[in-house]
Amino acid sequence: MSALSKWSFKVSSFIVGEDFWRGIVAIIVFLIFWEIGSRSEALFGFAFPWVGQVPAPSAVLKEIYRLIQEPSFWHSGYLSTRRVLEGFFAAMLVGIPLGLAMAVSRTFYGITFPVFEVLRPIPPLAWVPAAIIFWPTQELSIAFVTFLGAFFTIVINVIGGAQSIDVRYFQAARSMGSSTFDIFRRIILPGVLPSIVVGATVGIGITWAVVVAAEMISGGGSAGSMGGAAGGGLGFFIWNSYVGGSYTQIVAGMISIGAAGYMSSAILRKIGQLLTPWLAEG
Amino acid sequence: MQYQQRAGTRVKSLVFGALITFSALAANPSTDVAQAAAVKDYGKQGEPIELVIGYQPYYTESWSGVIMRDKKFYEKYLPKGSNVSFQVGLQGAIIVNGMLAGKVDIGYVGDMPGIVSTSHPDVRDIRIVSVLGLGYDQCNVFLVRTDAPTFGSSDDALKWLDGKTVAVPKGSCTDRFAQAVFKAKSLKPSEYLNQSIEVITSGFRAKKLDAAVIWEPTASRLVQEGLARRVASGASVNERDGGFMVMPQALIEQRPDVVKAWLQAELDASLFFADPKNAMEIAKMAVSQTTGFQERSLWASAFGSTPKAAGGTDVRIDLAFGFTPEALDLIKKASAFLFEIKSIPSEIRPEAVQPQFTADILKARGLTAPIGQVKAQPDSAYAGN
């Protein structure tokens, strides 16, 4: 079957399949419950617990529609995305070689892994104050915190990937007289690639979570910002709407971050599939 | 087992090597590298200078900074070609952190952050060079939720706080004041939360806070927006508050000309602040440099009047500029208290206060500290809509 028809076969079965319809029904029910819940004060006189305070989806949709036309909203989105990418690529640039070095040489692993393991449990956000002191500009401190978010995950996955390469591949390669570099390029890199992709997809998800919080805390929260609204970014946008008291904007901000995070993971998964065709045998 | 022995020997040599290099380096630290890094180089006297000013438009007592930024008085005194950039701090402590990290050169801060900044000479030697203003209800304003009971006097209000949730931005002048009042009146709030002025604002809006101790203009904003009620201030317990200007010793030593120039401009700004007819213009300046504040609440924070029962005062700010006895007394008392609650590692250093600059300038211009006062004006005086 040609790729196209194979693809159409997959999609058509998805559309007509019951999964799709049941999913739609579930989401509609959820939205209705949310609408009623947040309007409960007006409809039933008493506010439902929790959901009572949350703005109704209809109001949020109106808000999103308004925000989309505002360039400042897209600017915040751009700022956050740039910080995510900066932190993420730095984490890949540093994390992958470090992970590979750890996987390849036992001594290096023995020296660096214990220190790495002690620093790993410290949540990236605990670094925000120290980062603000250490790094000259606020931009760098947020990028540093997002870097930490992805760095640990990527290194762990690279090590895991390298360890799971079957030792027979090494023996086979060595028996065919390949040099250390050949082994590295022919065996270790392709072998580790799938887990690099996994680490990257998980990592970018974490960077999104971290950038939002870092912007909130350093941009607006008690750690305070040098230069007031210069913080910018979606996290700061949500913080500002919170401080300004417009809760619909908060939810709109949350949804946009969710969408952005989802898209970046999806893009990475796609790139991952392209990089490792031998895995995706359908 | 062959692997174990070979790796063992290799490892032992590594450990040995690391120890040698480690001790060699630690033994003879290269001093010249050590010195240069900690002290910032501000250039020779008379040269144009780059200055970063950390100021607080959200702190009325230090509004001389707002006026400086708007009116640019400093351009008259600083060497030609100098470049000054202003950075907003939401809280004095953030400016102090910026100064300790060498990213900010001059700071407009409240009493607690001011004193705390002088207490880290090991990181960076910072000194207090001028008194922006003293007051009773500028930095220390008690606010309670709107649906709290109506109190006969400030004392009843303070007693009500026992067992309630009180929020305060930790490390600010309100933190020192609140802890001093709680100790003096032996009050024990159920929760003493550390929240920024923004979280406190939203806390009152979401009706989650019983009370907060906050500084102007946020106090006036919360009252004007009907989110909270003002019940007491420093005046109710005769506890003074103050705003100070702080500078690194490196700047004072290397560029006394710049320090004098900036303080000359600061004097002009304070005099401008003291003149009641400038009230509306100053309120407009504050609006342009803040977000989320209406002009009326900014005006009220400096020039508005509040009934005595709620801790109101006639003289809202004493623009001291120089180190008046009251200012020195405030610094001494506050630093003793801060040392007691372990906020600063030791009593304030005598050299932390540098009164001679303001004294010389005042003598040169035939003025005496305090150089003016910001008096409360009747609400009718507010000319805005």
Added chain:
Amino acid sequence: MTTQPAYTRSSAPVAGVAAQARKGGVRIMDVVKRYGTQDAGVLAVDHCTFDVPAGEITVVVGPSGCGKTTLLNAIAGFHSLTSGSIYLDNEMLCGPGRLKAEPGPDRIVVFQNGALFPWKTNIENVAFGPIMQGYMTRKDALEKARDMMADAGLRGIENNYPGEISSGVRRRVEIVRALMTDPKILLLDEPYRALDSLTKSVMHEALLEIFYKNRVTIFFITHDLEEAIFLGHRVVIMTTRPCKPKTILDIDIPHPRDYNVLTTKRFREFMDETAAAVHEEATKAFAAGEKER
């Protein structure tokens, strides 16, 4: 001397093997199985008909991916049929009206790469069946399990976990687990596929020993012709996908068999006779690039 076993299963008293009524006979009649929709689907079994005589070992041989496992799954009740019917002791397992049989303790499957529960000790695995069906208390079931394992020469590893013993030993524990519920028929899906030939020969003898002791019907799937002829009373050689019986041979080598059967003239004749047929199907399957279904 082991104590006289206190357990007796109420419905079928353990009588002498010979006098036992022959049970476990399976009749597969015109079975068709198609996966997926009508036009784009894959036909796995195409009008397959043959009998599995009760009390005997029937071995089905065929190239990989030809649909023999589908047949086994249909008997066990894991998959439904498209058409045709299967009878167990003249009772319809599945057929028109009921296309999917109900899995039950009368037909126990021994899977290709083993299905001992790794989180239960070996003895808990063996005693699993009776405990689940509830006709035995836990104590009695464990006691019977201990005895049956002892019979099969598996003493001493009762409290180990499956992960701690060799896969050959694991396979024997799995067969003992299957026999615990006194099934009518044992369905073995290439059980010795992952073993090296040395262990395989040990396994063959153990299986025959168990078979002679319990006389349970065995339906055995493999792609190893030698194993089929050595074990089977009857060997059914399947065509490539969609599979249906190509030739059915009754191996008249007398039981009980042991290893020197492999070198007898009669065994050689059977090998020559079937090798050509199996080889032909294997190349067809290879050409079609079949992947293990």
Added chain:
Amino acid sequence: MISAPRGGRGDDTARTKQFEIKSHVMSQTELSHSRGITATRGNTDGHVSTLALTFHRAALWLQSPRPYLMFIGFSLFLGFWYLAVEVWKLPRFAEMPGLTTVVSEWLSKNPTYGLSIFMEEYYLHIWVSTRRIAIAFFLATAIGVPLGLFLGWSKRFKQYVFPVFELLRPVPPLAWVPLAIVMFAGSETPVIFLTFLASFYATALNTMLGVESIDVSYIRAASCLGAKRWQVFRHVIVPGALPFIFTGLQISVGVAWFSLVAGEMVSGQYGLGYVINTSYTMVRYPTIIIGMVTLGIVGYVTSAAIRMLGNYMMQWRTRELALGEER
């Protein structure tokens, strides 16, 4: 000499196949070898107790070069920190608190900023943070595991519930901070909600993956042996998914700490996140580092506790992996 390092288990790597029974052929001798281990322990019931196993592994660890390498690693790291800040005073490092100041503050009887291991307040912060983690983690497990089991077990349930679950999951838990403060009364519940949310996603998802990773032949074998649907659920699905559930729990504890810190930083009275944040605004630099290191240690201890609980609950896997390690 290139060799794939053995051991060094990156336990919460996102490896998809959580456990594979190594279907290698163990000859008869190895059977006795495994009995050999039990013989040396001499415990009666014949299998290897976990305690004995850990001692055994510790002994192995000491003989190998790893402890010395670890010593080098830490001395290099701490050495650089000490040199960079206090001796060389490198540009950006000069303002950071030095190693000696932090350690002396941390271990001093009368710390300048009121927080050291001798101060009662220090343990109060740890206790408050851990209590919040415990509550959130318990709730996430109590709700996440059953939900994950049902999501994996019944197709219909998954078709209805999973889309909504996936709709909410991309929103990072920390984006909920402002909404949580508004939705929940008091200052304690929002923080717990945030921590709960993060670990709930991880637990539910990994449990579901666990159920889906169970080899279908186990389910078929059980139904063959006469187990009814709920018996299959209890005897196959739950134990089979256990390794994944525990991976999920470990990830969820890490993520819980992650969002707890954010919750505490925004508004709070106690807790390690609060300590780190107020030490910043009150310019108590050594206390910031103390807060961070304590957070690291407590975080590490909690996930190690989960790992140990997992190993204990899954005896069969510990022994099997131990045998694998021996080879």
